Amino acid sequence: MRISTIEQLDEQRRRFAALEQEIPWQVKVCSGSGCIAAGAAAVHDAFVKEMAAAGISASTSFEQCGGGTSLVAKTGCQGLCQAGPLVTVQPGGIVYTRVRTKDVPLIVTETLQKGVVLESLLYRNPNTGEPCRTREDIPFYVHQKFVALEGCGIVAADSLGHYLARGGFRALVHALAMDPIAIIDEVEKSGLRGKGGGGFPTGRKWRTCVNADGDERFIVCNGDEGDPGAFMDCALMEGDPFRIIEGMMIGGRAIGAKRGFIYVRHEYPRAVQRLQSAIDQCVDAGLLGTDILCSGFDFQLRIVRGGGAFVCGESSALMRSIEGFPGEPRSKYIRSTEKGLFNQPTVLNNVETFASIPAVIRDGAYAFASVGTGRSKGTKAFCLAGRVNHTGLVEVPMGMTLREVIFGIGGGVPNGRRFKAVQTGGPSGGCLGEAHLDLRVDFDELSAAGSMMGSGGMIVMDDYSCMVDVSRYFLKFLMGESCGKCVPCREGLFQLFEIVDGIARGNGTRKDLERIEKLGHAIALSSLCGLGKSGPNPVLSAIANFREEFEAHIVGRKCPAGVCRELTTFQIDPHRCTGCMKCRRVCPVNAISGEKKKPHHIDTALCTRCGACRLECDDEAIAVV
Amino acid sequence: MKITIDGKKVEAKRWDTVLTAARRAGIAIPSLCQLDSLENVGACRLCMVEVNHPHWRGAKLVTACEYPVESGLEVITTSEEVLRLRRANLDLLLARAPESRRLQQMSAEMGLEQSGYVRPDKGTACILCMLCTRVCEKLGCNAIAPAGRGLDKRIDTPFGGYPDTCIGCGACAAICPVDCIEMTDTAKTRTIWGRTFEFVKCAECGTPVITVEYRDYAIAHRSLPADYYNECSDCKRRKLAVKFAKVGG
Amino acid sequence: MGDGPRTLVIIPDKCVGCGTCKLACSMVKASGDAMRRTRIHIHNISRERYVQMTCLQCVDAACIKACDTGALMRNEATGAVELQENRCISCGLCEVACPFGHMHFNRATGKPEKCDLCSGDPACAKFCPHGALLYR
Structure with a gap:
């Protein structure tokens, strides 16, 4: 063909x-x-x-x-x-x-x-x-609105023909007939903002790139999704690769780029394979190459595989990585739209942003902007994960409340547990509590609450999650993923981790919370790139929203959620225990004794506080004391 | 162009960074990882300053070593917040390398008695200022580079192996602000980065002058006669003194 | 003298080896083991025969040629070759390159030390009691 x-x-x-x-x-x-x-x-x-x-x-x-x-x-x-x-x-x-x-x-x-x-x-x-x-x-699907994910799960991921049958490359034809500046105008009017987390207006980004001096311009797609629990970009690259290609081509046409790069992390081999197959099909069909559709537009695409460093999702580190250097961010006092990849003006957008572009061009800016809130237009894909009935990939109109997402689409918390917190924005975001459930999904509202939209991970936690432990988890993740270039991020996150770890182990002091806040702010203000700047967010927001839980660890030397092992003792309530033997069977260290239909007993000397018995018990007889 | 630093009008050139403009005007800004002859990396974060501009919506905190000047820029180098951030980062560095005299001196200047943090049990005193790797790169050797990330990040030879391109010049060890690069000199050899180099010995007295590889490098890369590198300073000076004595007397 | 910068003139015949110049230099440029590492040295050639040695500020200076980063530059006002500390990458090649042994590379500071004519007011000449060092 x-x-x-x-x-x-x-x-x-x-x-x-x-x-x-x-x-x-x-x-x-x-x-x-x-x-x-x-x-x-x-x-x-x-x-x-x-x-x-x-x-x-x-x-x-x-x-x-x-x-x-x-x-x-x-x-x-x-x-x-x-x-x-x-x-x-x-x-x-x-x-x-x-x-x-x-x-x-x-x-x-x-x-x-x-x-x-x-x-x-x-x-x-x-x-x-x-x-x-x-x-x-x-019900899971009813409340959703599909724009970027329009074709994901619908089209055969490996077929250019099916993509065409479903209206693929219509937006490209439209864009080729437009003046490049008119494309940018349209994107700007649509109010589309970068969906990788930062929320920078896409149209404005494209325009600064066009206005910058350079020998060549590049367009880069950031598919280095690394947030724990997030897989939107993976799903898009695997599920609708042609749409991403089309979005990048429109971007390339708009800014005058002849070459584009898709940076995909090495841990996504299927995404690489499907994207490569899609690119090959487009090249064979003449949809990529020179003089595309007789319009005089030349465009090539190449996949670059990342080595699996989280920090390479940061735009400047990503570009260094494409250039063949270690993925370390640089200060962006000169933006990459002016001096980016190979020191040339470069537009870098996230996978989901590029997947939204065809909809903007095909349906027009106004149709796109008709959905959403004042300053956040369109939709946003999220990955619902954690303690929620329906985990999965969702796309919701901006402005939907967290409650609607978690309880409406997600179906609430399983096993009749109580909702405790939702973590949005991955390691850069924050933990929001019940009081924030009526917040709307919107770049600015989430940021104002101390979290962020992020790339779209949404981890729901119930009352069996300890916020000190969650903070510790994210700090450990970030500590390991910090590129190590600048001091506040490399050394500061380690010291933050040490303090939080101390609290979780029962060695916390009353001064620790103040120390965390002080150091956290210093890291946020003096780090070189976004990873460090937002790194303290999880722990700072956890302290802001769940202070009493931190205090319980410090003052009472107790972990109310029963997660932090050093501070937890499990006990079986003899009045509730029905002697069903379930806990006895599940205990990995045989710390539970008791006869059938008689109250059981936990030997605290043997117990490793793994919590397996508590998850197994149907009668809530196992209490944290 | 004109910029303002701490209320003082300062003349700056295009492509200047805030740090160079400030230093030229005699305004000191602390820094550990910056050298005028090397590419800036912004690693130590000790040169944080506050910048603002009449056209902006608000001030920004930036590293002076990297921030390019623009006409009308207003720089504040000693605001309370700037000093707090500098101290916070120095505190973190001091926890890493408490024995460094350079850091101790800076701490004393900034009124920091001792670090408020635990010393990391992982890694060496290296503060990853990248001076050594950049110096090595500048000399064209590229024998060492950063490897790993996060707390595991370290300066190492390629894959931790034998440094083929190292010439044993010792610049990395000399420039290290926390003295954490091991270099052992004996009468005959120098050992650094797991490689041992033979010294060129002074033709007069036999004291070590320079490694053989470094001499060969200098002969190849500098426009000086090859026999310039064969004697130690003391002997060269003495020889000249003898010559002077003859002329004079 | 004419328009050019003044120079430090050494008159070995007048030198009695008293070491005042060294002491003056160490007072101004003290660093570490100051007396041994002053930027002026006195060589005792034979009995009662002394020669003071310090940087000649060569016209075609080897140290400048050895320095790849422009850290050694001539101060046109004084004629001295001066170190721009903030450009020096501690390679130490200047020390080896100097054919007269007047550059001392201080491993502790990582920087070379050399005579800079005290920015146009050399202490050694000022304090030489015998007129063996003249700055004119």
Whole structure:
């Protein structure tokens, strides 16, 4: 397939759209990382095998479907990772959850051959118990708004044809007809802000780059997502790689870049593979290269793999890494839009930002800006993780409250536990408590509350999480990921960790909180790059919102959540214990004794405070004293 | 162009940093990792200053060694916050290298008696100012470089192995502000970075002058006669003195 | 004298080896083991024969050629070759390169030490009681 003109592109689009109409069954097996881990690859292969055995002609390649041949596609993340592996069957849009290979023959014979929906594999509404057939019925999806994730989980991730059939590269055609400055105007009007965390207005960034002097301009996509619990960029790169390419091409056209780089961390081999396959297909089709669609626009794309350093997600470190140097940030007193990659004006945006660009150009700035709040327009993808019923990938309109995200989409905290805190923004963000639940998801509101939007990790914690321990965790993470270049970040975070670790071990003093705050502010103000500047956020926000918990560790020498081992003693409440023996079985050190139907007892000398018994107990008989 | 530093009008050149402009005007700003002949890295954070501009919405805290001047810039080098940050960073450095005389001296100047932090049990006294690696790079040897990250970050030879390109000049050890680069000189050899170098010995008295590799480097890279590097200073001086004595007498 | 900068003139014939110049130098430039490392030295060539030696501020100075960072520069006003401490990378090559042995590289400070004519007022000449050092 060679596409050298806009007419040819339209022709191919019509051909593939017609082809999609002809496909009898589209079996879309979610091949996001979560579902793959749950066995999606085997499920996909089982479909191919079983459909062949049942005499249903099927292909794994979209381009080879049609004319009676069904499609068994690998798509990107379909969102509801909690219930993976997910399989969506079209037509009908039936969503099957927790599909195992043993379920596949039944799906083939019942659904594909007889058109019967298998209720046992459907998602059940936790409140009503009703089975939900399609996305539209599942509460998890209902409150979401898909812009960047529009195609993720819908299109076959490895097929240019399917992307075209779904309207792909329409925005590029639009952009090629526009004056480059008009593209920037449009992006600026849309109010799109960088979704990697900083929230810098994308249009303004592009404009400063265009106005800067340089021999060449570069466009860089930051796919070095490293926040614990965040996988939006991974999902996008794996699930809709063509969309990222299209977004980067539009950006390249706007700023006059001929070369683009996608920086992907080494830990995302699937993302690299799918992006590379997408780039190869575009090159083969002539959509990347010289004189694209006879517009005179030249554009090349290259993937650069990072070595797995968290700090390389910082733009200047990322550029150093592309140049072949150790990934260390530099002071950005001269912005990278003026002197960036190879000292040339460079635009660097996050994966999700580039994935939003096609929507901005295709639907227009006003349509994009119609969603969102005053200064945060559009949508934001989040990864719901932690103690929440529906973990997974979500995209919500800006301005939705945290409560709506966590309880509406996420379905609240499991096992009837109490919500305690939500950590947004990863290691740069902060921990917000119940009092902040009605905060709106918005760059400025979250920052004002001491957290930040960040790249979009959202970790929900219940009352079994200790905020001192969480602070310690993030400090340890950052300490290990600090590039070590500047003193406050390298030495300061270590000293912060030592103080917090001391508190968690029961060696805290009353002065410690003040010391943390003082040192934390010094680190925030004097660090070289964003990692250090925002590094103290988790602990500072935890102290601001959960001060009494820190004080309990220091003054009372107790960890109320029962997490910090040195400060915890577990005891079985004999009045509540039913003697079910569950805890006894789960205890790894045999510290629990007791006979059936009689109250059990924990030998505190043996107990390692792992908390396994407490999670197992249905009667809340195990108390922290 | 004109900028203001601590209320004083100062003439600055384009591409000046705040630090160079301040030093030229005789205003001292502390710094550990900056040298005019090396690329700035902004590692020690001791040269933090506050900058503001009539066109800005508010002041910024920046490192003077890297911040480029612009016309109308207002710099404050001794605000309470600036001093607090400098002291905080020096405190962290002092915890790392309490024996460093240079740091002790700076601490005394900034009114810091001793570090309020524990000494990290990991790593050496190295404060990663990167002077050694930049000096090595400047000399064109690139024998050492930073390796690892976070607390594990250290200055090392490539993959911790034999430093092929090292010439044993000892500049890294000499420039280190905390004296943490081990260099052992004997009458015959110098050992540094796990490599032992032979000395060129003074043709007159036999005292070590320079390593053989460093002499070869100097012959290749400096426009001086090759026999300039063969004698020690004392012998050279004495020889000249004898010559002078003859002329005079 | 004419327009050029003044020079430090050594008259060995007048030198009695009293060491006042060394003492003066150490007072002004004291560092560490000051008396041994002054920037002026007295060589006892034979009985009653002394020669004072200090930097000649060579016109075509080897130290300047050895320095790759421009840390050694001539002060046009005094004619002295001076060290810009903030440019010196402690390579120590100037010490070895000086053909007359007048550059001392101080390992403790990491910087070379040399005569800079006390910025145009050399203490050694000022205090020489015998007129063996003249600055004119």
